[in-house]
Amino acid sequence: MPTERDLSADESHWDERGLAAGESETDAVCYPGAPAFLNRYADWAQRRAVTALISNAGELSGQRVLDVGCGTGRWTALLAAAGAEAIGIDRSETMLAEARRRRPGLDFRRMSATRLEFPADSFDLATAVTVVQHLEPADQALAVAEIARVVRPGGHVLALDRVGRGSAFSAGHGTHPRTRDGWRALWRDAGAELVEWRGQEFSYPLAVAALGRTSVRPAELARTQRRGGRGWRRTVLLALVGASYATEIVAPLVPGAPANHVAALYVVR
Numbered sequence: 001m002p003t004e005r006d007l008s009a010d011e012s013h014w015d016e017r018g019l020a021a022g023e024s025e026t027d028a029v030c031y032p033g034a035p036a037f038l039n040r041y042a043d044w045a046q047r048r049a050v051t052a053l054i055s056n057a058g059e060l061s062g063q064r065v066l067d068v069g070c071g072t073g074r075w076t077a078l079l080a081a082a083g084a085e086a087i088g089i090d091r092s093e094t095m096l097a098e099a100r101r102r103r104p105g106l107d108f109r110r111m112s113a114t115r116l117e118f119p120a121d122s123f124d125l126a127t128a129v130t131v132v133q134h135l136e137p138a139d140q141a142l143a144v145a146e147i148a149r150v151v152r153p154g155g156h157v158l159a160l161d162r163v164g165r166g167s168a169f170s171a172g173h174g175t176h177p178r179t180r181d182g183w184r185a186l187w188r189d190a191g192a193e194l195v196e197w198r199g200q201e202f203s204y205p206l207a208v209a210a211l212g213r214t215s216v217r218p219a220e221l222a223r224t225q226r227r228g229g230r231g232w233r234r235t236v237l238l239a240l241v242g243a244s245y246a247t248e249i250v251a252p253l254v255p256g257a258p259a260n261h262v263a264a265l266y267v268v269r
Contacts, residue, residue: 049263069131073099199259202251
């Protein structure tokens with residue numbers, strides 16, 4: 001059985017992002033250092049996928065819902081606005097402080113996804129949006145097992161994570177993707193069966209410009225994004241982002257169209 005490793009380095013990274021969230025929430029949780037209009041696109045694309053699947057999880061009003069890795073609380077707030085009794089948990093105290101500042105009155109608690117301090121069958125639904133992908137593979141198995149444990153049989157889990165094959169490069173920069181079948185198998189082993197999934201972030205025009213891709217060196221990506229906020233590069237980037245909105249709408253209609261992430265709805269058995 002895998003055990004939870006020392007996560008202090010990861011906590012430091014997310015604490016820094018939490019401090020940045022005071023100035024721009026989307027910058028902290030999407031592409032740090034990118035122009036605001038690019039991060040608005042990333043946030044919009046995520047919301048399309050998340051809200052589409054949440055609508056298929058049943059009526060939220062009166063349901064008890066856990067938002068795992070809640071960050072600044074944007075998904076916790078969405079769930080609460082739909083009438084759910086929502087609790088957001090995160091490892092980063094600075095993220096939680098920003099969540100409480102932005103969303104006073106909601107319930108936020110410091111907790112690790114790999115060690116949930118709730119009894120079994122405590123929730124009707126759990127969400128984990130771009131959370132599990134940031135854990136080491138062994139910790140991914142722990143977190144998925146914990147999330148499935150605290151959701152009642154017949155309840156649902158919504159997860160959104162990067163798809164692809166893990167590499168030394170992606171691991172060195174904090175992301176551990178799996179193939180679609182790999183994510184499905186991970187959740188199945190924890191007792192959660194796939195109900196529905198859909199791709200997210202069909203940003204083909206941006207991919208042509210080598211933006212938002214793990215194949216680009218982080219320093220190069222950051223420089224490109226910052227330059228994209230000025231002069232003629234801003235005009236080009238705006239056009240590419242505009243085209244990416246279109247592909248985000250059209251691509252899901254094409255069977256097998258590749259996406260950078262997959263949003264999946266599971267039912268706990």
